[in-house]
Amino acid sequence: MTVYVHGAGIIAFGRYPERTLEGLAVPAAAEALAESAAWPGDIDAVYCGNVYGGMLPAHRIAARLGLAGRPAYNVEAACSSSAVALHLAVAAIRAGQLGCALVIGVEQLSVFGGGTLRLNKSDPDIAQGLTMPAVYAMRAQRYMRQTGARIEDLADVSVKNHANGAVNPNAQFREPTPRDQVLASRPIADPLTLLQCCGSGDGAAAVVVSRHRPDPVVWPRPVHIAASVVSSGTTGKHDLSREDLTARVAAQAYAEAGVGPGDLGVIELHDAFTIAELLYYEALGLCGYGEAPGLLEDGVTQRSGRHPVNAGGGLLARGHPLGATGVAQVVEVTRHLAGRSAALATRPDVGLTHCTGGGISGYDHAVCSIHVLAVS
């Protein structure tokens, strides 16, 4: 059974401490619902990905949309929350349990002030002082040591993504950042500096997905979910310079969609830190081990390139309100595929969204979720 995107919505990411979580989500959901032309009775279930918003965010948002009284699911998977929420909705539709679902991702980090994410204090690694930047700093060190990559290569990821954010009206960070500025920004965990780390903020995004084909007038280029995969990381020792979980999930996604990395005309991946984007080029099969800096330098992943990555700024420049990111990536890829965006050099037919989630000891990452979307 094919699952189509009927509507996509997103709010401009930023800091909105005076608003409520529901108040952030409702406009994004309303935009998706309006595009889908759905009636309330058409929405069989509501899924919401969120981490820090307290109990029952799906239900709180559904009430404000007149969508109470039907199954609603609250999904937490750290940074992958709304991607996992979408995966569950897609699986339920494919299984014939429902026909149409509203999937929301929302997060409001501004109410916590700034700084690094608040992780489980009872986690032994966190109790010892391990932060997410520290984990990625060690990934950067191992990768640079093993491959000869330079800190400038990492900084150039931030340069690209901030340049992309500057032309994305929904991005939180809209200022270009030259390489020198990235390298000179405040040290967070050696060798990563502030502009190499995604910032803290608020955001919301939503999609309406359905087993019915969408209105061809609204969607002359209909977008369907060609693959939806979730898995967990592994315990034990990991090579910090290789993202094996992503490679494993990507292989499954490519097999499900019947495509390879060479087919991807647009990619949104989990650039929580600059090093992450380089590691994920390799894990997604865009290039071989150690070749990511060259791919970036050759312009392949620029908006004008063959495989544009994070054309809207990614986590680094669009921002990373945890629960919102998964569906935000799907919204952006959907709009590129549908021809609603003019940001890329060529209109893509196949796109991929990728996110990971972690922050607990024992795993490389707790979660990885990949979706492949394609024009029907």
Next chain:
Amino acid sequence: MADTGGRRLLPDSWLPLPDGRAQLLATRCPRCDTLTFPAAQTCSSCWNTADLRAEPLAEPGTVYAVTTVRVPEPGIAAPYRIGYADFPGDLRVCGRFTGPDAEPGDLVDVVTAVLRQQEPENLLGWAFRKAGS
């Protein structure tokens, strides 16, 4: 480090020794021979709960990766060094680093350290110190 009062992180997984050093303790399962760290009451491999034994990690460890954290976990004074050291038995252990900077590949001993200075009690744990320093 001198005997300092405080609460111990993962008290089953390490013991302070008299000379300021510390002993890391893993759990050995007699049924499947799996070694688990931190210490556990259930084997992570075969789910056995009977006759699990505490087994000290052999030292020294070898540094796998380490970074200097400049924006700290709330409650810890920055900068501090934290990372991973590998021990025989295929175990990789996360720990703070103390003393002269150890780099990947260096051998490290395990010592007792104050991880967090906090009220009402400090948090004590293990830390890695470059061998011979």
